[in-house]
Amino acid sequence: HGDGNERTSTxxxxxxxxxxxxxxxxF
Structure with a gap:
């Protein structure tokens, strides 16, 4: 739990x- 969220944020x-x-x- 939370591992996926951390990965997404990274x-x-x-x-x-x-x-x-x-x-x-x-430019």
């Missing part, structure tokens, strides 16, 4: 960082 955090970098690289 993936969401990583995806958010990559998305921000992608936007910056676009």
């Amino acid at each position: 993936y969401s955090f990583i995806i958010g960082i990559l998305f921000m970098i992608f936007l910056v690289e676009s």
Whole structure:
């Protein structure tokens, strides 16, 4: 219990960082 939630939060955090970098690289 809670393991899945932690994993989801981690993936969401990583995806958010990559998305921000992608936007910056676009400019």
